[in-house]
Amino acid sequence: NAGVTQTPKFQVLKTGQSMTLQCAQDMNHNSMYWYRQDPGMGLRLIYYSASEGTTDKGEVPNGYNVSRLNKREFSLRLESAAPSQTSVYFCASSAGGDTQYFGPGTRLTVL
Amino acid sequence: QKEVEQNSGPLSVPEGAIASLNCTYSDRVSQSFFWYRQYSGKSPELIMSIYSNGDKEDGRFTAQLNKASQYVSLLIRDSQPSDSATYLCAVRQGGAGSYQLTFGKGTKLSVIP
Numbered sequence: 354n355a356g357v358t359q360t361p362k363f364q365v366l367k368t369g370q371s372m373t374l375q376c377a378q379d380m381n382h383n384s385m386y387w388y389r390q391d392p393g394m395g396l397r398l399i400y401y402s403a404s405e406g407t408t409d410k411g412e413v414p415n416g417y418n419v420s421r422l423n424k425r426e427f428s429l430r431l432e433s434a435a436p437s438q439t440s441v442y443f444c445a446s447s448a449g450g451d452t453q454y455f456g457p458g459t460r461l462t463v464l
Numbered sequence: 465q466k467e468v469e470q471n472s473g474p475l476s477v478p479e480g481a482i483a484s485l486n487c488t489y490s491d492r493v494s495q496s497f498f499w500y501r502q503y504s505g506k507s508p509e510l511i512m513s514i515y516s517n518g519d520k521e522d523g524r525f526t527a528q529l530n531k532a533s534q535y536v537s538l539l540i541r542d543s544q545p546s547d548s549a550t551y552l553c554a555v556r557q558g559g560a561g562s563y564q565l566t567f568g569k570g571t572k573l574s575v576i577p
Contacts, residue, residue, distance in 0.1 A: 384563055395569035396508070396552065403563050411564065443507055451496050451556065453565060455507040 355379055357456035359444050365462045366434045374429040374459050376444030382454075384447045385427035386411075387419060389440040390458075396443070402427055434463045466491045466557040470568035478576050483540040485571050487553030490534070496556040497529055497536045501549045502570065508552055512538070543575045 357378045386401040398411030402421040418430045439462050445453040467490040477483045496515055500508035514520045514527040526539040550570040557566050
């Protein structure tokens with residue numbers, strides 16, 4: 354049981370490049386989430402998917418898009434990366450609206 | 465704006481002492497409350513959840529909830545150096561059907577041997 358997995362673990366991009374962060378869970382959870390964590394700002398919700406086929410904006414959605422590919426997978430796309438998107442990105446999942454389990458994170462640097 | 469407030473610390477306690485971590489939240493209809501521990505460079509891991517007023521104990525950890533005061537706390541008894549981490553308070557704010565957790569910025573705890 355791997356729990357929540359994320360790829361890649363590290364990434365360096367140049368301003369304007371695009372990339373997709375991948376997340377998968379094997380806990381049969383309905384809900385999945387994308388957060389970013391910045392020093393002094395705590396964890397902030399970017400997007401979430403309450404169930405397969407639905408996605409909703411969180412606190413900081415600008416500059417990001419998401420796709421709930423199936424029940425297991427939830428991806429986060431940066432279409433045109435900016436230095437302000439340098440952060441650590443965490444994916445999480447939950448059975449419903451409660452306890453969330455986090456993946457190991459992706460450390461992204463945008464130059 | 466739904467807010468969750470924590471003292472950023474650092475909070476330093478000697479080994480074997482009780483560490484007390486506090487959290488306040490703004491949304492009165494909040495339903496669920498969580499404490500996560502995050503080691504440097506790692507992802508948050510759940511320590512405890514609490515849903516009803518009062519105390520909930522799990523080993524050396526006790527969570528306390530007071531909905532009237534909009535206050536939740538975490539006590540760590542017999543603190544160990546391995547407890548040194550940042551502790552995040554998270555609140556599921558809003559009514560039934562709300563999926564969003566709001567996190568505090570975390571309190572950094574250092575347990576001194």
